[in-house]
Amino acid sequence: SVPHVRVRRSGRVREIAATEVVPGDVVLLEAGNIVPADGRVIESVNLRIQEAALTGESEPIEKTVEPLTGSNLPLGDRKNLAYMGTLVSYGRGAIVVTAVGMQTELGKIATLIQSVKQEMTPLQKRLDQLGKGLAVVALVVAALIFTLGTLRGEPLELMVMTAIGVAVAAVPEGLPAVVTITLALGAKRMLRRQALIRQLPAVETLGSVTVICSDKTGTLTENRMTVTVLDIAGHRLDVTENLSRKVPVIDEVAQPVTDMQPALALLLAGGTLCNDAALMPDQSVGRFRTIGDPTEGALLVAAARFGLWKDALDEMFPRVGEVPFDSERKRMTTVHRLMREPSRHGIETLPASLLVSLAAPYVAFVKGSVDGLLTLSDRVWVDRGPEPLTDEYRDRIEIANNKLAQNGMRVLGVALRPIDSPETSNGRRASIEDKLIFVGLFGMIDPPRPEVKTAVATAKQAGIRPVMITGDHPLTARHIAQELGIADNGRVLTGQDLDRMSADELKAVVDDVAVYARVSPEHKLRIVQALQARGQIAAMTGDGVNDAPALKKADIGVAMGITGTDVSKEAADMVLLDDNFKTIVAAVEEGRVIFDNIRKFVKFSIAGNIGKISVALVAPLLGTPLPIQPLQLLWLNLLTDGLLGLGMGVEPAEKDVMNRAPARPTDSIFAGGLVSYLAWVGALTGLIALTIGLLYWSSGNPHWQTMIFTVLCFSQVGQALATRSGRDSIFKIGVTSNRLLLGMAIAVSAAQLGAIYLPFMHGFLYTTPLPLADLFVAAAASSIVFLAIEGHKWWKRRK
Numbered sequence: 105s106v107p108h109v110r111v112r113r114s115g116r117v118r119e120i121a122a123t124e125v126v127p128g129d130v131v132l133l134e135a136g137n138i139v140p141a142d143g144r145v146i147e148s149v150n151l152r153i154q155e156a157a158l159t160g161e162s163e164p165i166e167k168t169v170e171p172l173t174g175s176n177l178p179l180g181d182r183k184n185l186a187y188m189g190t191l192v193s194y195g196r197g198a199i200v201v202t203a204v205g206m207q208t209e210l211g212k213i214a215t216l217i218q219s220v221k222q223e224m225t226p227l228q229k230r231l232d233q234l235g236k237g238l239a240v241v242a243l244v245v246a247a248l249i250f251t252l253g254t255l256r257g258e259p260l261e262l263m264v265m266t267a268i269g270v271a272v273a274a275v276p277e278g279l280p281a282v283v284t285i286t287l288a289l290g291a292k293r294m295l296r297r298q299a300l301i302r303q304l305p306a307v308e309t310l311g312s313v314t315v316i317c318s319d320k321t322g323t324l325t326e327n328r329m330t331v332t333v334l335d336i337a338g339h340r341l342d343v344t345e346n347l348s349r350k351v352p353v354i355d356e357v358a359q360p361v362t363d364m365q366p367a368l369a370l371l372l373a374g375g376t377l378c379n380d381a382a383l384m385p386d387q388s389v390g391r392f393r394t395i396g397d398p399t400e401g402a403l404l405v406a407a408a409r410f411g412l413w414k415d416a417l418d419e420m421f422p423r424v425g426e427v428p429f430d431s432e433r434k435r436m437t438t439v440h441r442l443m444r445e446p447s448r449h450g451i452e453t454l455p456a457s458l459l460v461s462l463a464a465p466y467v468a469f470v471k472g473s474v475d476g477l478l479t480l481s482d483r484v485w486v487d488r489g490p491e492p493l494t495d496e497y498r499d500r501i502e503i504a505n506n507k508l509a510q511n512g513m514r515v516l517g518v519a520l521r522p523i524d525s526p527e528t529s530n531g532r533r534a535s536i537e538d539k540l541i542f543v544g545l546f547g548m549i550d551p552p553r554p555e556v557k558t559a560v561a562t563a564k565q566a567g568i569r570p571v572m573i574t575g576d577h578p579l580t581a582r583h584i585a586q587e588l589g590i591a592d593n594g595r596v597l598t599g600q601d602l603d604r605m606s607a608d609e610l611k612a613v614v615d616d617v618a619v620y621a622r623v624s625p626e627h628k629l630r631i632v633q634a635l636q637a638r639g640q641i642a643a644m645t646g647d648g649v650n651d652a653p654a655l656k657k658a659d660i661g662v663a664m665g666i667t668g669t670d671v672s673k674e675a676a677d678m679v680l681l682d683d684n685f686k687t688i689v690a691a692v693e694e695g696r697v698i699f700d701n702i703r704k705f706v707k708f709s710i711a712g713n714i715g716k717i718s719v720a721l722v723a724p725l726l727g728t729p730l731p732i733q734p735l736q737l738l739w740l741n742l743l744t745d746g747l748l749g750l751g752m753g754v755e756p757a758e759k760d761v762m763n764r765a766p767a768r769p770t771d772s773i774f775a776g777g778l779v780s781y782l783a784w785v786g787a788l789t790g791l792i793a794l795t796i797g798l799l800y801w802s803s804g805n806p807h808w809q810t811m812i813f814t815v816l817c818f819s820q821v822g823q824a825l826a827t828r829s830g831r832d833s834i835f836k837i838g839v840t841s842n843r844l845l846l847g848m849a850i851a852v853s854a855a856q857l858g859a860i861y862l863p864f865m866h867g868f869l870y871t872t873p874l875p876l877a878d879l880f881v882a883a884a885a886s887s888i889v890f891l892a893i894e895g896h897k898w899w900k901r902r903k
Contacts, residue, residue, distance in 0.1 A: 106121045106122060106123055106879050107120065107121075107122045107138060107140070107682070108120065108121055108133070109121075109122050109125060109131055109132075109140045110132040111125065111129045111130060111131050111132070111136070111324070112129075112130040112132065112198070113129065113130075113897070117132065121310050122138075122140035122141075123690050125140050125141050125201055125204055125746055126201065126202050126204060127141075127202060127203065127204060127746060127885075128200065128201060128610075129141075129201045130146070130199070130200055130201075130640055131143060131198065131199050131201060132196075132197075132198050132239045133151065133186070133192045133195060133196060133197050133198065133199065134192060134195075135192055135195065135196070136191075136192060136193055137187050137191075137192045138189065138191055138192075138193065139153065139186045139187060139188055139189065139190045139199070141188050141199075141201045141202075141203060141208060142185065142186065142187050142188050142201070142202050142203040142204075142207075142208040142209060143185070143186050143199030143200050143201045143202050143203075144184060144185060144199060144200045144202055145167045145168065145169050145183075145185065145186055145198075145199050146167055146169055146200055146672070147169065147196050147197045147198035147626075148167045148169050148195070148197040148200065148428075149196050149197060150166075150195030150428070150429055150430055151166070151167040151192065151194070151196060151197035151685075152164035152165060152166050152167065152189050152192040152193050152194040152195055153165055153167055153192055153193065154190060154192075154193045155179070155180065155187060155188055155190045155400060155814065156189055156321055156322070156327070156648060157190070157647075157648040157649045157650065158179065158189065158190055158209065158210065158575075158648065158649055158671055159178075159179045159180040159575035159576075159648075163329060163398070163399065163514065163550075164193040164194060164397075164398075165180065165183060165277060166183065166389060167183055167184065167815060168183050168184055169184060169199060170184060171184065171586075171721055172184055174604055176600060177545055177599070177600075178574050178575065178598070178622040178623070178624060179209060179606065179624055180576070180577075181622070184420075185202075186321060187208065187209050187210065188200045188203075188208040188209065188210045188211070188441050189208075189210045189217075189649065191895075193397070194397060200438045204641055206797070210556075210649060211216060212625070212626075212650060213625045213649055213650060213671075213791050213895040215652060215658055216625055216629060216652075216653035217652050217653050217671075219330070219653075225305040225306070225308065225312075225659065226308075226309060226311045226312040226641060226767075226769055227283075227305060227308040227309065227312075227660070227699065227702070228305060228511045230772060230773040231279070231283070231773070233274075233599070233772060233773070234706065234772075234773055238274060238275050238276075238710075239275070241274055241379075242270070242271040242272075242274035242275050243271065243387070243720065245270055245271070245274055245717055246267040246268070246270050246271035246274075247267070247497060248721065249263075249265035249267055249270050249478075249721055249724075250264070251264070251305070252721075252725070253266060253267075253309070253677055253724060253730065255592050256441070256503060256724060257728060257848070258729075258875075261714055262730065263670045265734040265744065266730060266733075266734050268734065269733075269734030269735070269737040269738060270310060270717060270720050270721075270737065271715055271739055272711055272737065272738060272741065273716050273717060273737040273738075273740070273809065274717055275713075276705070276706065276709035276710060276713065276741075276745050276749075277741055277746075278705075278709065278741070278745030278746045278749040278750075279705065279706070279709065279743075279745070279749075280507060281746070281749070281750070282702070282705050282750060282752070282753050283702055284304075284746075285750060285753055286701055286702060286705075286753035286754075287304045287305070287307045287308060287698060288304065289753065289754060290307040290308075290694055290695070290697070290698040291304060291307050292693055294678075294690075294691050294694050296306065297687060297690045297691065297694070298680060298682040298684065299511070299678055299679075299680060299681070299687050299688075299690070299691040299694075299871055300665065300678065300679040300681055300689050301677070301678050302673075302676060302677055302678060302679060302682075303677040303678075305693070306660050306678050307695060307698055308695055308699050308702065309641070309659055309660045309695065310643070310660055310678070310688075310692050310694065310695030310696075311694075311695030311696035311699040311700075311766070311767075312641045312659075312695070312699065312766055312769065313568055313641050313642070313643045313659070313660060313692055313695070313766060314567070314568060314569065314640045314641045314642070314766050314769070315568065315569045315571055315635050315640045315642045315643070316563060316568055316569070316570050316571065316642075316644075316645065316688060317571045317628075317631065317632060317635070317642055317643065317645070317654070317658065317686065318427045318570060318571065318572055318644075318645045318646075319572075319645060319646035319647065319648065319651055320550075320572050320573075320574035320576055320584060321550060321574065321575075321576060321647075321648075322647045322648075322667045322683065322889040323645050323646060323647060323659070323683070323685060323729035324552055324553065324556050324572065324584060324588060324590075324685060325550045325551060325552055325553060325584060325662060326550060326551050326552075326553060327667060328398045328402070328548060329398050329401075329402045329514065329549070329550055330402050330405075330407070330548060330549060330550065330551045330618040331343050331403060331406035331547070331548050332404050332513070332548065332549055332551060333508060333546070333547030333774055333845065334368060334369040334371060334372070334406070334544065334546060334547075334624065335483050335501075335504045335508075335544055335545045335546075335547065336365070336368055336371055336485070336543065336544035337367065337485065337486045337491075337497060337500070337501075337544070339367070339368070340370045340504070341368065342746045343406055357726045365487070366454060366458055366487055367408070367485050367486065367487060367488075367543065368410075368543065368544070368741060369412065369454040369455050369458070370455050370458055370459075370485060370520075370543050370544075371454035371518055371543050371544035371545075371546075372406060372407040372410055372412050373407065373412055373421075373550070373725070374418055374469040374471065374518035374519075374520060374543055375403040375404075375406070375471065375516070375518055375546060376403060376404055376407040376412060376414050376417050377417055377418070377421055377423070377438060377439045377440055377469050378436055378437065378470065378471040378518070378563075378624040379400045379403055379404060379414070379438075379471075380396055380400060381394050381395060381396030381397055381400035381401045381403075381404055382394065382395045382396060382404075382411070382414065383401075383404050383405075383408060383414055383415075388514075392408070394396045395868060396881065399514070399516070399548065399860055402548055402774070403516075403546060406546070409626045410639055412455075417455075418708050420443050420456055420839050421440035421441065421442065421443070421455075421467070422440060422441050422454070423438050423440055423525040423663050424439050424440065424441050424466065424646040425526040425527065425528040426437070426438045426439065426528060427528050427533050427536065427537070429472075433472070433476070433537075433822070434443075434472050434473045435470055435471060435472025435473065435476055435477065435537070436470070436471050436475050437469070437471075437528070437536060437537055437552070438468070438469055438536055439466055439526045439528060439536070440466065440467055440468075440469065440525065441464060441465065441466055441526070442456070442459055442460065442462075442465060442467055442888075443456065450818070452765065457486060458489075459520075459522075460743055461488075461489060462522035463522070464522030464523060464524060464526060466522070466523045466524065466525065466526050467520055467521070467522050467523070467541060468520060468521045468523050468536050468537075469518065469519075469520050470518070470519045470520065470521070470537055470540060471516060471517070471518050472516065472517060472543050473513075473515075473516070473517065473541045474501065474502075474505040474516070474517035475505070476517075477517040477518075477519045477540060477542060477751075478484065478498060478501060478502070478517075478542065478646060478841075478874065479813060480519070480537055480538055480539070480540050481519055481539075481540040481541065481542040482539050482540070483539075483540075483541045483542070484497045484501075484541065484542045485541050485542065485543045485544070487493050487519075490541045493542060495864075495869070496718065501542065501545070504545065505517075505545060508545075509545075509546040510579060511579070511583045512547075512577065512579040512580030512582065512583035512584065513547040513548055513549045513580075513583075513842065513892045514547075514548045514549065515545055515546065515547055515548070516545065516546045516548070517542065517544070517545045517546075517817045517856045518543045518545070518546070519540035519542045519543055520541050520543060521536065521537075521539065521540060521541060523536060534720065542825045549583070549584075550580075550584075552584055552587055552588050552720050553685060555684060555685065555686045556588055556685040556686065557587070557588050558686065559587060559685045559686035559688070559689045560588050560589050560590055560685075560728060562686075562689045562762065562808070563591060563688075563689055563692070564589070564693065565593050565762065565763060566689075566763070566764070566765075566766070567764065567765030567766050568692065568766065569618070569619050570584045570588075570590045570618070571590070571617075571619075571620070571631075572584070572590050572591070572618065572619045572620065573620045573623055573628050573631060573644075573654075574620070574621055574623065575621075575622060575624070576621060576622070577621060577622070578598055578619075578621040578622060580621075581596060581619050581620075582594060582596050582619055583620075585619045590618050590619065591618045591619050592618065593616070593618075594871065595615075595616065595617050595618070595619070596617075596619045596620070596621055597617050597619070597620050597621075598620070598621050598622045598623070599620075599621075599624055599627050600622070602620070602623065602627045602630060602631075603627075604811065607630070607633075607634065607637075610630060610631070610634045611634045611637050611638060611724060613622075613634055614631065614634040614638060615640075617639055623856075624650070625651075625652075625654070626653075627821065627846055628644070628651065628653065629653045629654050629657055630656035631654070632644055632654045632657050632658050633657065636659070638767070639768075639769050639770060641659045641660075641766070641769050641808070642658045643658055643659065643660040643661075643662055643688070644657075644658035644660075644662065645662050645664075645674055645680075645685070645688060645767060646662075646663065646664070646665075646668075647662075647663060647664035647667045647668040647669065647672055647683070648668075648669060648672060648692070649665070649669050649671045649672065651663075651672050651675075652671045652672050652674075652675040653675070655672055655675040655676045656675040656676075656792055659890075660661055660677050661675055661676035661677050661678070662676055662677070662678045662679075662680060662688060663676035663678070663679045663680070664679070664680055664683040665679045665680050665681040665682070665683060666681075666683045667683055668683075670849040678691065680766075689762075690795045692762075693749070693757065693761060696754075696761045696762070696766070697756070697757040697758075697761060699767065700755070700757075700761065701752060701755050701757065702753075703754050703773060703778075704752050704755065704828070704830075705749050705753065705869075706778075707778060707781065707782065707827055708744075708748070708749075708752060708820070708823055708824055708827045709744070709745050710782050710786070711781070711782045711785040712740075712744055712789060712819070712820040712821065712823060713741075714782060714783070714784070714785075714786025714787070714789070714790065715785075715786045715787075715788075715789025715793065715816060715820075716732070716737060716740060716789075716790070716816055717730055717790075717791040717818065718786065718789075718790030718791075718794070719732060719790050719794050719812060719816070720732055720737070721799070722790070722794060723794060723797065723798075728742045728797070728798070730802055731794075731797055731809060731812050732809065732812055732813060732816075733809070733869070733870045733872070735868065735869055736813050736869055736870065736871075737898065739869055740813075740816055740817055740820070743817065743820075743855055743856070744820040744821075744852070747848045747851055747852050748820065748821070748824040748848050748849065748852060750843070750844070751824070751842065751844045751845030751847070751848035751849070752824060752827070752843065752845060754844050754845070755828055755842050755845070756841060756842065758829055758830075758831070758832070758837075759832075760831075765807075777865060781845075785823065785889065785892075785893065788888070788889060789819045789820075789889055789891055790825070792815060792816040792819065792885050792886070792888055792889065793816045793819065793885075794812070795885075796811050796812065796881070796885050797809070797811060797812035798817050799817075805895075806872060807872050807874055809870070809871075810860060810871045810874055811855070811860075811874070811881075811882055812874050813831065813861045813869075814860065814874065814879070814882040815853070815857060815882050815885050815886050816884055817853075817856045817886075818853070818886030818887075819880060819885075819886040819889040819890075821849050821852055821853055822886055822887055822889050822890030823884070823889050823893065824849060824891065825845070825846075825849060825890060826889075826890045826893035826894050826897075827893065828842060829897070830897070831897055831900060831901060832897070832901075833894055833897060833898070834894070835850040857898035859871055860872075860873060860874055860879075861873050
């Protein structure tokens with residue numbers, strides 16, 4: 105159903121469908137509303153809007169009615185504007201609608217998505233080149249054989265059939281089937297590793313990726329604010345929280361930290377009491393989840409990790425008054441009654457024992473910006489009591505605040521004041537929030553996923569460069585990138601930097617920059633285009649609406665399955681079902697295996713085809729009749745390209761698959777010395793078959809054509825087994841490690857024996873039953889190809 109919104113028209117408030125909103129309407133917003141259009145904020149009462157899906161900011165943005173300074177500000181910095189599709193997470197307000205439909209920022213993203221054209225994948229380009237090249241070769245060779253046979257007086261009908269057979273033999277007909285089945289099986293394996301493939305060619309494209317452009321929020325990070333640092337006078341503590349998807353959580357059986365400094369207990373208690381969030385049990389997973397503002401939820405989880413639970417503290421320190429947060433004061437105050445005889449006897453009594461010494465019936469906790477609290481404080485809590493806030497203490501607090509802020513963290517301070525009355529009327533507010541005792545500060549950040557650092561290192565080892573592209577703050581982006589090992593030089597380009605750069609200027613620096621911050625959807629698209637212009641194969645990961653255009657433009661778009669929006673999933677080629685960055689690396693490995701297997705099939709098939717064609721082409725020049733019949737050529741192609749090819753498509757990964765650089769985008773499928781390999785293996789196969797055939801033909805043996813036919817078949821069986829690895833011996837990787845190929849090799853050999861010895865096959869394939877001795881000669885001669893390939897690999901290993 106279409107959502108409804110409240111608008112003010114002609115001085116009257118009415119409720120209308122969101123689709124009926126027009127520019128000029130005044131829309132009233134409150135917590136839980138979806139913003140129905142873009143608009144200028146004209147009223148804000150603690151209004152905060154969650155814009156992560158649009159800008160990448162993990163923290164709700166506090167909106168203001170004040171005019172902004174500067175031009176071309178990024179979306180995340182336009183704090184007096186609200187955007188269609190974003191969520192009001194706190195407070196209330198009103199906007200004047202300035203744009204609807206396709207004119208909104210969300211609509212512009214939709215336009216970008218529609219303007220992006222789908223391009224061929226690297227595999228499709230390589231196979232297209234291969235197909236065209238083989239077609240030309242096949243036509244030339246077929247014409248040549250037809251001409252030579254006709255000049256020698258062979259029957260015209262036979263030469264037409266032979267020319268067609270040779271043309272067919274020159275082309276690996278099994279390639280489309282092998283590629284499709286290999287990609288489909290690869291997609292199935294990827295699904296078991298939590299990667300859902302939406303576009304089948306994307307399976308192989310992953311193996312060619314040279315750059316992974318990743319969104320930060322929700323992809324590299326947890327997408328939730330987390331307390332990582334607690335700082336009190338003379339002491340700093342780094343904190344690691346147990347987290348679950350979307351919100352901070354803590355296990356029900358979590359053991360509290362018992363060895364805790366008194367001031368630290370007071371800081372945690374203050375952050376928990378001056379807090380409107382709640383911890384609620386989730387029976388399904390045996391954990392507590394937070395409800396309310398994510399930042400306040402992070403404070404509750406931090407305190408609970410130390411055994412200070414909100415319910416227990418609320419019971420010991422009942423709230424009797426409060427001064428709500430507002431954007432002008434940038435702080436929140438709550439007043440609590442001090443219980444002289446605590447009803448509990450756990451660690452919760454530690455803050456109570458400290459506060460009793462203040463000899464006041466009530467205590468006010470104030471939470472807000474550190475700078476604001478310092479101006480209102482004249483004392484600082486040290487160990488078990490307050491001391492004067494000297495310049496030394498003030499400098500230390502300011503240095504700690506600045507250091508955390510420079511690391512991209514959000515910093516909140518906590519202060520307190522003992523008071524005699526719980527009254528919080530307007531006349532009393534100034535006195536309650538004056539002459540405070542500064543307690544300490546919390547450092548919070550949307551933390552990196554724990555498994556991402558290893559995944560980044562693995563990607564780099566595989567020759568893949570990770571790049572962070574985010575709408576978040578540059579300091580935060582740089583800190584996360586350095587922590588994960590993405591940024592080596594610390595260089596960050598912002599959206600404003602990109603606006604000042606031409607396409608050529610961006611292209612010149614895009615290979616040196618690993619972090620982009622405060623970027624818009626258009627910027628992400630430009631970055632992907634610049635990378636592609638540099639010849640890179642770019643993967644783009646993301647979960648927001650703002651990622652969709654770049655996801656579609658990238659060579660492979662990767663969306664998040666859990667936190668990802670439907671728009672991003674539709675634009676992507678692959679969806680990560682577990683939102684885990686390391687799944688991308690696993691998918692890259694599968695992609696490389698698939699490309700390797702397709703290349704091995706091409707290597708095997710074309711080398712074998714060269715051998716067949718060379719026999720058909722050279723033998724007549726030596727004066728022999730037609731050495732191989734058209735149906736025999738088709739039979740060989742059916743067995744080798746079909747059955748053996750399918751077996752090669754499921755070859756397991758080689759051990760060095762993630763220890764080498766990806767294939768260069770400009771390389772053809774014949775790169776890496778494949779042409780010389782095809783030449784010598786094909787020539788050897790043809791030479792062996794031709795030699796055996798000539799020996800038998802010159803001696804008047806009637807089985808000479810069947811011998812050529814059999815040698816060619818058995819040679820390709822040995823070739824298939826030896827081609828399983830480009831470096832390691834088949835005996836090292838294990839003869840039975842690819843049971844499908846082994847079974848296919850046995851099946852092909854059995855089918856060939858049937859073609860030789862079954863009477864009804866003789867008239868069909870023009871074969872004659874071979875004496876057992878001749879069969880052994882054919883098998884022995886065929887093994888030369890297998891031994892030669894294995895010897896070549898041994899020589900390469902020695903080098």
